[in-house]
Amino acid sequence: MALTSTKPYVGVPRDTVANFNGKQIVYTYWEQHLLFSTPYLTVVEPGMRFGDYWENVVKPLMQADPDAAGVNLAEVKWTMGKQDFTPNISATLAENGIVHKAQLCFRTPGVNTLLAAA
């Protein structure tokens, strides 16, 4: 049952992509860099190139972490949802299959100054 109710009930989602004026939400998370408490919520145009998303949106948000300067996009490993993912840097977010509210994660193995070695 999708809802315990007195009669059939259909909910109206509040965050569908149509509400974002041509933009969409993309969540991006730098693994094991928990100075940032949650994945970044970014609101961008699906036509933005992935390389520009990295350079102009994600990178400025990373700067407070001491590891930020040493991160090289070419060496970063990505996942989207639960899948490994290799972005095409010159293609757009949409062409990369990054849909509204997609969760991207990137890993920079061995680079984690603020995290005690577990």
Add this chain to the structure above:
Amino acid sequence: MDMKVAKKKLALKEKYKLLTRDLGWEPSYQKKDDIYPYIKYEGIKIHDWDKWEDPFRLTMDSYWKYQAEKERKFYAIIDAHAQNNGHLNITDARYLSALKIFLQAISPGEYAAGKGFARTGREFPGVGTQVACQMQSIDEIRHAQTQIHALSNYNKFYNGFHAFADARDRMWYCTLPRSFFDDAMSSGPFEFMIAIGFSFEYVLTNLLFVPFMSGAAYNGDMATVTFGFSAQSDEARHMTLGLECIKFMLEQDPDNLPIVQNWIDKWFWRGFRLLGVVGTMMDYMLPKRVMSWREAFEIYGIENGGALFNDLARYGIRPPRGWDDAGKALDHMSHQFMLALYQYNFGTAFHTDIPTEEDMAWLDKKYPTTFNKYYRPRWEHIRKLKEAGTPYKNMGLAKLCQTCQIPTVFTEPDDPTQLTIREVDYKGDKYHFCSEGCQHIFENEPEKYIQAVLPMPQLFQAPLSGDLVAWMNWVGLQNGKDNGDYFGSEDQKNFDAWRDLATRNV
């Protein structure tokens, strides 16, 4: 001539019978199902409403008498507090953050509970239940009122208190308690009783009130201690109502067990998430600390809760689903939550500060296996950024959990280096969660939770369309006054100056 005979005073039991049970009658020209239309759809089967026990046997006339007496004492102390500048007796103004969160997030919850119990009092057919719910409804409204009155004195002097009602509806961190109570109020009457009457009032309320009121006492805040005491004597009655309700449901029909268990699982987890904010207060916001969140949870959560679930085992109830995950989160949650509040403090109507060396030594002592290892390096880095003149603000804003609406700041139960990432596709859209527990709640009733108004995504939709200044106006946040670091704030300057005037001849 007739002799005047003094009327015999009614015995308590007789009075209770006349003023409660005798008020119920069998309807003759309306069907019972039409009068009480909401008691069947949740699947709970009740065969005999008269089996409901009300051990307090409190009648409305004595209720008014007790409460009026408490009100008189309460307002006498609040007046004295105001006249004697009681606000200058607190340890220091950092303490006010705990009060601001309480007023913005918790007091409106009391009011919501008042509305909820008024409704269940109408929807349940049993008279004993109706009367108990009505009294609790009035209690909850009284609690909200006394809290607002007690804290209004601070509003005369400090920032962050003035827009608590707008904050309740609009502030991103207030949607956590708001969604908790909205979820309960939009459930059926039986689920509401498990949510608020049982999980909140019975299992979790001590964790909220005891540490909060001792925190107030330790930090010289007599106004808050007073509303605590005034509310405390009602709590025993509320806890009894919650416990009676659950036993009643379980005794009435064996088919009720799986439904009740499912609600216990859900509301324990929602309550645990809600009380996470109390953890930040105990571990970080009280200048003079009472005990750690972990210690409080061991006493009021694990020991008391454990005994309760042992007691309920004879009905077939097992401890809530998220019980073990909750235990594993204890050494981490307050730190993770507080780090988030600090990095988004441009958007909070209370101040936060970076723990001092002394504070961190205390935190290490209370959390010996986790604080120095995981959280101290982050705080030290944040302090370094502040000292370098580039204070840390996370402008990435937060991903929120679709169920509890808290920023998804929590890590995997068995790996504090990995943030919990959970997503579900439902009807072509993606939904995200802070934990297994919240995902499970969503999956049980997706049509309910897809409607959640999540503050962060809303900020980027019309009419705000990402405008932070417009957002601040809308939530009643005065930029540069209500928000940001405590040190350097108007609250700090004023408190220090006034206290100086009160204690020295300058």
